[in-house]
Amino acid sequence: MSLKPMPEMTEISKPFWQGLNEGEIRIQQCNACEGWVFYPRRHCTHCLSHDLAWKPVSGEGTLYSYTLTRIPTLPEFTDEMPQALAVVELAQGVRVNTTLVGLAEDEIQVGMALKPVLNQVDAKGNTLLRFTGADKSLESLPYVNPLGSLPRNEQGQVQVGVDNPAALQALVSDEYTEWSNRIVVDQELINTFAELSGDSYWIHTDPERAAKESPFGTTIAHGALVQILQSRLNFALPFEITGFQTMVNYGSDRLRFPAPVPAGSEIHARARVKSVQQSRKGTALTLEVNIYVVGNDRPSVVNELVILYR
Ligand SMILES: [Zn+2]
Numbered sequence: 169m170s171l172k173p174m175p176e177m178t179e180i181s182k183p184f185w186q187g188l189n190e191g192e193i194r195i196q197q198c199n200a201c202e203g204w205v206f207y208p209r210r211h212c213t214h215c216l217s218h219d220l221a222w223k224p225v226s227g228e229g230t231l232y233s234y235t236l237t238r239i240p241t242l243p244e245f246t247d248e249m250p251q252a253l254a255v256v257e258l259a260q261g262v263r264v265n266t267t268l269v270g271l272a273e274d275e276i277q278v279g280m281a282l283k284p285v286l287n288q289v290d291a292k293g294n295t296l297l298r299f300t301g302a303d304k305s306l307e308s309l310p311y312v313n314p315l316g317s318l319p320r321n322e323q324g325q326v327q328v329g330v331d332n333p334a335a336l337q338a339l340v341s342d343e344y345t346e347w348s349n350r351i352v353v354d355q356e357l358i359n360t361f362a363e364l365s366g367d368s369y370w371i372h373t374d375p376e377r378a379a380k381e382s383p384f385g386t387t388i389a390h391g392a393l394v395q396i397l398q399s400r401l402n403f404a405l406p407f408e409i410t411g412f413q414t415m416v417n418y419g420s421d422r423l424r425f426p427a428p429v430p431a432g433s434e435i436h437a438r439a440r441v442k443s444v445q446q447s448r449k450g451t452a453l454t455l456e457v458n459i460y461v462v463g464n465d466r467p468s469v470v471n472e473l474v475i476l477y478r
Contacts, residue, residue: 172242172244172245172289173242173244174289174294175296178208180208180209180210181207181208183208183222184208184222185294185295187222187224188286188295188296188297189293189294189295191286191295192224193224193225193226193227193284193297194222194223194224194225195208195222195223195225195258195260195262196208196209196220196221196222196223197220197221197223197260198212198214198215198217198219198220199217199219199220199221200212200215200217200219201214201215201217203215204258204260204261204262205220205262206258206260206262206263206264225258225259225260226259226284227258227283227284227297227299228258228259228281228282228283228284228302229256229257229258229259229264229281229282229299230256230257230279230280230281230282231254231255231256231257231268231276231277231278231279231280231282231299232254232255232256232257232263232278233254233255233278234252234253234254234255234268234276234278235252235253235254236250236251236252236253236273236276237249237250237251237253238250241253248267250273251267252267252268252269252271252273252276253265253266253267254266254267254268254299256282256299264297266297266298266299267298267299268282268298268299268300269285269287269298269299269300269306269309270285270300270301270304270306271300271301271304275301280301280302281301281302281303282299282300282301282302283299283300283301283302283304284297284298284299285297285298285299285300285306285307285308285309286298286307286308286309287308287309288308288309288310288311289311290311291311291313291338293311313338314332314334314335314337314338315328315335315338315339315407318332318335321408323404323408325405325406325407325408326406326407326408327407327408327410328407328408328409328410329409329410329411330409330410330411330412330451330477331411333444333446336409336444336451336453337444339407339441339444339453340441340442340443340444341440341441342440343440344438344439344440344458345403345404345405345406345438345439345440346403346404346438347403347436347437347438348401348402348403348436348437348438349400349401349402349436350434350435350436350462351397351400351401351434351435351436352432352433352434352435353389353393353394353397353429353431353432353433353434353435354431354432355375355387355431355432357389357393358372358373358387358389358390358393358431359373361389361390361392361393362390365390365392365393367390367392371387371388372387372388372389372390373387374387375387375431384428384430385430386430386431386432387430387431388428388429388430388431389428389429389430389431389433391425391468391469394425394429394435394459394468394469395423395425395459395469395471397435397459398437398457398459398469398471401435401436401437401459403437403438403439403457405439407441409453409477412450412451412477412478413478414477414478415475415476415477415478416475416476416478417473417474417475417476418452418474418475418476419473419474420471420472420473420474421454421472421474422470422471422472423469423470423471423472424469424470425468425469425470426466426467426468426470427460427461427464427466427467427468428468429461429468430461433461433462434461434462435459435460435461435462435468436459436460436462437457437458437459437460438457438458438460439455439456439457439458440455440456441453441454441455441456442454442455442456442472449476449478450476450477450478451476451477451478452474452475452476452477453474453475453476453477454472454473454474454475455472455473455474455475456470456471456472456473457469457470457471457472457473458470458471459471
C-alpha cells in the first residue's frame, strides 16, 4: 500500500489502470472515426460516438509541457522534491498528465522524445505511468518494500519506527495473522462477568430458561465479555512498533457482535492492520481484531481497535 494518494479506478478508467498493472499501456480508440481518446471516457471526443475500444500502444511520445515543483503539492510527496510534473503527448496525439523520472533538471526540454516507465508502487502490483528520456536505459521502477531493510526483534517481528511513515503504511494488509490460542467461554465465566458488570439478563445467566425460550437454545456470552477476552487470545503480529513515547488504547472505530457465543464455546481470534493514519494527535494504527467461535464462518466480535502512538 502506498502512502501517497492513488488514482481511483472507475468503471470507465479501469482498463487503463489494469493495463498498467499487467505491463501494458492501453488507450481508447474510436471505432467510428479512428480518433484516439485520453483520458478514459464513454464517448469519442472527435465524433461523439460511444463505440470506443481499448488498444495497446507503445507509450512513446514527446514532452508537451512540464513544471518542477519545489514545494510539495501534498505533504506525501515531500520525498520526491523537486517533482517534474509533465504533460506528455503520445504518438497518437493524446496528452497524459504524468511525472518524469530518471532525468536531471537540465536534461528536460519541451519537445524532447520520451518513453514510458512503468512504476509499481505497492506490493499488490498497482502501477503508475511515468516517463523518461527516449535515450535512457530505464525501463521500469519496481516496488521497493519499505519493510525489507528493517531490523527484526528476537521474535522475528519486523521493527517499524513510529517515524517511518512508508514502513507503517506497508503494514496495512488484507491478510490476517494466524489464529490465536483457543479458550473456552463457559457458564462460570459468563456468570462472573454478569456479576462484575451488573448485566444478569436471563439470556446470559439462566440456562434452564434459555433452553426453553432463547432462539439459541442455550445461554450466550455477553458481547462485551467476548470482546475483552481478546486480552487472553494471543495472535502473533508480524511487527513491533518502536520509537514512541506513549501508546494508548484510543477506542474503537467500529465494534460489532455479528454472531452469538453460546455457553461452552471455544473461541479464537486473528487480526490485521486495517489502516495507519498520521495526525496532530500522533500515529493511529487501526487493528482489526476478529473473534470467532471455532469452526464458525461469521465472527462473534469485529473490533477495529485504534492504537495511538505518540
Ligand atoms: Zn470518433
